[in-house]
Amino acid sequence: MGLHKTEYKGLLGWIDARMPTLMLEYKKHMAEYYAPKNFNFWYFFGSFALVVLVIQIVTGIFLAMHYKPDARFAFESVEYIMRDVPGGWFIRYMHSTGASFFFIVVYMHMFRGLLYGSYRKPRELVWIFGCLIFLCLMGEAFFGYLLPWGQMSFWGAQVIVNLFGAIPLIGPDLAIWIRGDYVVSDATLNRFFSFHVIAIPLVLLGLVVAHILALHDVGSNNPDGVEIKDKLDPQTGRPLDGIPFHPYYSVHDTFGLSVFLLAFFAIMFLAPELGGYFLEWNNFIPADPLTTPPHIAPVWYFTPYYSVLRATTEDFMWVLAAGVAAYAILLYLTVQRPAAKYSILIAALVVVALMIGGPLKLDPKFWGVVLMGLSVLIFFALPWIDQAPVKSIRYRPFWHLLLLVVFVLVFFILGFLGTQQPTPGFTYLAQACTLLYFAFFLLMPWWSRAGEFRPVPDRVVFSAH
Amino acid sequence: MKKLLVCLMLAAGALWGAAAAAAEGIHMDPFPDERLKDLASLQRGARLFANYCLTCHSASLMRWNRLEDIGLQDKQIKDFLIFGTQKVGDVMAVSMRPADAKAWFGKAPPDLSVIARARTSFEYRGPDYLFTFLRGFYRDAGSPTGWNNVVSANVAMPHVLWERQGPRETTIERVVHTEKAASKIVTVLDHAGLASTSTTPLTGHPEESLEISFKPVDALRARQFDSDVADLVGYLVFMTDPSARTRVLIGVWVLLYVGLFCVVAWWLNRAYWKDVR
Numbered sequence: 001m002g003l004h005k006t007e008y009k010g011l012l013g014w015i016d017a018r019m020p021t022l023m024l025e026y027k028k029h030m031a032e033y034y035a036p037k038n039f040n041f042w043y044f045f046g047s048f049a050l051v052v053l054v055i056q057i058v059t060g061i062f063l064a065m066h067y068k069p070d071a072r073f074a075f076e077s078v079e080y081i082m083r084d085v086p087g088g089w090f091i092r093y094m095h096s097t098g099a100s101f102f103f104i105v106v107y108m109h110m111f112r113g114l115l116y117g118s119y120r121k122p123r124e125l126v127w128i129f130g131c132l133i134f135l136c137l138m139g140e141a142f143f144g145y146l147l148p149w150g151q152m153s154f155w156g157a158q159v160i161v162n163l164f165g166a167i168p169l170i171g172p173d174l175a176i177w178i179r180g181d182y183v184v185s186d187a188t189l190n191r192f193f194s195f196h197v198i199a200i201p202l203v204l205l206g207l208v209v210a211h212i213l214a215l216h217d218v219g220s221n222n223p224d225g226v227e228i229k230d231k232l233d234p235q236t237g238r239p240l241d242g243i244p245f246h247p248y249y250s251v252h253d254t255f256g257l258s259v260f261l262l263a264f265f266a267i268m269f270l271a272p273e274l275g276g277y278f279l280e281w282n283n284f285i286p287a288d289p290l291t292t293p294p295h296i297a298p299v300w301y302f303t304p305y306y307s308v309l310r311a312t313t314e315d316f317m318w319v320l321a322a323g324v325a326a327y328a329i330l331l332y333l334t335v336q337r338p339a340a341k342y343s344i345l346i347a348a349l350v351v352v353a354l355m356i357g358g359p360l361k362l363d364p365k366f367w368g369v370v371l372m373g374l375s376v377l378i379f380f381a382l383p384w385i386d387q388a389p390v391k392s393i394r395y396r397p398f399w400h401l402l403l404l405v406v407f408v409l410v411f412f413i414l415g416f417l418g419t420q421q422p423t424p425g426f427t428y429l430a431q432a433c434t435l436l437y438f439a440f441f442l443l444m445p446w447w448s449r450a451g452e453f454r455p456v457p458d459r460v461v462f463s464a465h
Numbered sequence: 466m467k468k469l470l471v472c473l474m475l476a477a478g479a480l481w482g483a484a485a486a487a488a489e490g491i492h493m494d495p496f497p498d499e500r501l502k503d504l505a506s507l508q509r510g511a512r513l514f515a516n517y518c519l520t521c522h523s524a525s526l527m528r529w530n531r532l533e534d535i536g537l538q539d540k541q542i543k544d545f546l547i548f549g550t551q552k553v554g555d556v557m558a559v560s561m562r563p564a565d566a567k568a569w570f571g572k573a574p575p576d577l578s579v580i581a582r583a584r585t586s587f588e589y590r591g592p593d594y595l596f597t598f599l600r601g602f603y604r605d606a607g608s609p610t611g612w613n614n615v616v617s618a619n620v621a622m623p624h625v626l627w628e629r630q631g632p633r634e635t636t637i638e639r640v641v642h643t644e645k646a647a648s649k650i651v652t653v654l655d656h657a658g659l660a661s662t663s664t665t666p667l668t669g670h671p672e673e674s675l676e677i678s679f680k681p682v683d684a685l686r687a688r689q690f691d692s693d694v695a696d697l698v699g700y701l702v703f704m705t706d707p708s709a710r711t712r713v714l715i716g717v718w719v720l721l722y723v724g725l726f727c728v729v730a731w732w733l734n735r736a737y738w739k740d741v742r
Contacts, residue, residue, distance in 0.1 A: 037741055079526040079578065082708070089708040243741055251737045255730035261723050269716020276587060284582040284705075419587075464742050 029216055034242030035249055036222035038460040042112035043220075044256035048105045051257060052098055053208065059095040060197065067147065069193035071186035074149035075286040097268040099141060100278045103301035106134060110379070114404060117391030118221040124383040126218065129211040131380045136204040138302070138376070143196040145299065146189060150283030155296045157184045157192070163309070166366040183289055224460045225391030231459060241460045277419075295421050303418025304411050308375045308437065310422055311430035312368030320367065321355040323435065324348055327442060334446075371434065378441045385441060388448040390456050397451030407440045491616055494600070496592035500699035507535040510700025513693060515546040517625050518577060521566065524557035524704060526578035531707050535700075570621045581698070581705040591705075595698045599626065600691060603635040603679065604658030611658055615677050630690040632656040634680040640671050647671055656682065 006016040008023070016023050066085050068077040081088040110130070113119050119127035146157045161184065165175040180187035219229055219239075228239040243249075273279040277300045282293050298306050312320070328348030335341050353360050355367060393401050410433045417430045500506045511532055514524075529542050530553040537546075539553045547553070549560070557578075566573040575583075585591035594616065601615030602624035610623040624630070635654040640647065647667040654660050681687035703709070 076526060082706070083526060083531065084528070089706075089712060093712075247737055248741065251730075251734050255727070255734040258723055258727040258730045262720060262727060265716065265719050265723060269712055269719060272712075273582070276585065281582055281585040281591070284579040464738075 029212070030246040030250070031244055033216055033245040034228070034239045035220050035245050036224075036226075036228045036239075036241055036460055037243045037248075038222050038224060038241070038462040039220075039249070039252070040223050042108065042115060042223070044253065044260070045105050045109040045112060047253040048257065048260050049102070049109055050208070051260075052102045052105055053204075055094060055098045056102065057201065059091050059098065060201075062091045063095055064197055069147070069190050071149060071189050071287070074147060074189060078148045093268050093272040096279055097264065097272055099144065100274070100299070100301065101264055102137060103141070106137060107301075110134070111408070114382075115393050116221055116223050117225055117386065117388070117393075119383045120221075120225075120386065120391045121383070122218045123215070123221060126211060126214045127383055128380060129207055129214055133204065133207045133211060134379070135376070136200055136207060140196060140200045140204065141299070141301065143192040143200065146184070146192045147196065148283055149189065149287045150280075151285045151287055151291075151293050152280045152283040152296070154184055154287035154289065155293055156298055157188065159296055160298075161188075163365075163369045163372075166363060166369050168362060168366065185289075221391065222460055223392060224394060224457065226456060226458070226460050228460065241462070297419050300415060300419060303416070304414040305372045305375050305418075307414040307418040307430045308434050309368040309372040310418070311427060311434045312364055312371055313427065313431075314364050316431050317355050317364050317367065319431070319435070320371075321352045323438075324351050324355065330446075371438075375434075375437060378438070381441065382444075385444040386448050387445050388453070390453050392456070395454040395456050397453065399451060400448070403440065403447065406436065410436045410440070491597075493589045493593040493597045493616075496590070496596040496698050496702075497695050498592075500695050501702060503699070504536045506696045507700050507703050508537060509693070510696035510698070510703075511535065511537070511546065513626075513697045514577075514700050514704075515548070518697075519557060519559060521559065521561055521570075521574045521625075522577045523559035524578045525576050527557050527704050527707070529553045529555060529557060531704075534707050534710065535703060572621050574622065577701060577704070579705045581702040592698050592702050595701060596694060599694045599697065600630075601677075602627070602630075603633060603677075604654055604656060605635075605660075606654075606658035607660065626690070626694070629686075629693055631681055631683045631686040633682065633687065636678045636680070638674075638676045638678075640667065640674045642670075642673060 003017040004020040006013045006020070008016045012023075063081065066077065066081045066088065068074060078092065081092050083089075085091075113127065113130070142157075142160065146153045161175050161178050164178060165171040167174060176182060178188075179185070180191055219227075219242075222228070222241075226241070228241040231240045232238065233240050267274055267278070273281070280297070280299065285293075297303065325348060328344055331344045332341055335344060354362050388396055388400070390396060393404065414430060414433045414437065417426050417433070420426055422430075500510075529547060529551065530539060532542050532546070533539070542553050551558070561574075563573040581591040581595060583591065584594045598614060598616045602612050603615070604611065605613035607613075608619055610621070612620075612622075612624045612627075614620045614622075634656060637650075637652040637654070639650045639652075641650060647670065649665050649667055650662060651665075652660050652662045679687075706712075
């Protein structure tokens with residue numbers, strides 16, 4: 001017959017006989033996926049991110065039914081959705097609120113990783129897929145932001161695409177190639193629409209699947225950083241501290257989700273602009289290539305990186321060069337292999353020369369772009385630069401937590417400064433924060449090993465509810 | 466709940482905006498928000514808008530029959546508000562051509578569909594800006610239109626509502642620093658906009674400042690005008706997001722529903738987790 005021998009009855013049995021994969025996968029990822037039982041508040045955000053992704057895709061589908069990716073009609077078509085499409089305002093506000101919430105949720109999710117060392121061995125791939133998702137998300141937000149075709153859409157895209165112009169030799173041509181025109185125009189709008197609705201979402205979905213598959217292969221980390229797969233029940237072979245994801249965490253996440261939706265809907269229905277942070281006021285003025293707004297600021301979720309970009313001024317190059325030199329010396333003194341020692345010195349010399357020295361010197365704007373890129377890409381390195389003998393912050397020295405708090409504060413300050421017009425005082429503050437931001441990561445191989453670590457228990461810490 | 470939320474958001478907003486607020490010199494008069502809940506006020510605002518604004522400014526994203534949201538019927542809209550041949554399903558277009566407008570005013574008057582949002586910034590709210598701007602015109606014989614404005618100096622727009630406001634005398638008090646000395650310059654513009662200026666030197670280092678005050682001839686009329694402008698600005702705020710009222714009404718129910726669901730989900734979660742030891 002060729003039918004699979006099934007243990008199920010009825011319709012499910014009929015399906016299982018023909019497609020056993022379905023129930024196998026359901027068991028693998030839901031009913032028999034054993035997750036640690038000591039998840040706390042921070043472990044809600046992964047499933048929230050999945051929900052927001054679905055919200056964005058579904059509302060996005062409906063928006064694309066009415067939106068016109070044409071520079072002449074784009075702005076009006078968004079207002080048409082808000083006014084003339086039945087329930088259009090609901091769909092549009094849900095999408096715009098969802099965009100900001102996506103970043104809130106993902107930032108919380110990433111912070112959880114930092115707290116409990118979730119990126120450490122054996123979860124490096126999970127983390128890398130996550131970082132790639134974050135990059136896609138940034139692309140998705142950037143491309144999508146042009147679509148309402150308001151002043152901030154237009155000038156934001158103009159500023160960011162022009163950054164590519166700072167790359168030596170190929171820069172200017174690259175910027176034109178990206179825009180498809182000499183300025184941001186209808187051609188740019190069309191291709192950004194294409195990227196926003198199909199190209200990036202496709203990649204994003206693939207990465208999300210990879211992220212979850214990779215996670216379910218190695219199993220979830222937990223607030224104690226204990227590997228639950230090390231302590232198995234001798235009879236069943238299941239982790240002693242694990243509980244099936246379904247129904248325990250599906251019901252747990254349903255509760256979390258309902259609280260999350262309370263916050264989401266409160267903002268969406270009562271203050272969808274959120275004081276100009278979720279929807280920028282200037283974006284209610286149609287794009288005008290002839291009028292540059294006095295103050296161009298990206299939406300809040302990009303402002304920390306934007307601050308890093310703006311902090312990189314001509315004067316600051318000397319400080320940066322000194323930083324690179326000092327870091328090279330530090331590496332030189334710690335690295336053992338002679339070949340590595342010398343290549344570090346040579347590389348540092350080249351970089352310093354390109355930063356400040358004579359004819360080879362590159363524009364500070366270029367270095368600003370490099371630093372902005374690095375401030376995002378540096379997250380990829382975490383599994384290797386974190387050298388602490390334990391994963392979770394719970395068993396690390398208290399001052400490690402303080403460093404993490406300082407890092408978060410620096411991130412917030414940079415974010416705040418990115419929304420403000422630069423003043424000399426603000427620029428100094430942004431420069432100090434930029435140095436702290438990078439120092440946190442670049443010095444991690446040293447500081448993460450220092451201090452007194454507490455012993456990690458064999459089993460997770462859990463008290464029944 | 467709503468009040469608490471608004472309070473929290475205002476507190477957050479105040480913290481974030483604090484640094485920027487100091488930069489703006491002009492004081493904005495607060496728009497009386499309660500007008501937004503008053504349908505009669507919004508309808509009066511719509512009438513002022515149709516009579517005074519729509520001759521030059523369009524509201525090309527706003528359909529006439531959207532005025533149903535503030536309690537008007539199609540027949541009323543047709544009989545009392547639409548002057549031309551437009552239908553109630555049409556948008557509030559303007560017959561002035563942009564090229565003509567540019568020749569006459571130097572700049573085509575902006576579309577007003579979303580103006581209350583577009584004029585908002587981290588420094589001030591759009592409604593406050595509009596409320597101050599529309600009440601801030603004064604006679605100035607030195608400007609091309611014969612009018613000037615407190616918020617937007619040498620603005621191209623003349624004072625369209627001048628008859629309703631009535632004549633006023635304007636006093637502009639400026640404290641300025643030259644290289645060595647500070648002085649106070651008082652300019653009085655009479656009802657015809659003719660200026661008379663007096664300068665008094667000041668000692669010490671007073672802060673630079675600008676203060677503009679008005680003396681209306683007919684105080685009662687001026688007060689009524691303030692109320693009219695509040696109606697008009699209320700209408701502009703409504704027009705910027707016509708679904709706002711519905712949105713908040715639905716929102717409260719959604720939040721109640723989700724709140725109830727929270728309780729159920731919490732209870733369900735507790736029931737399941739009883740057997741986790």
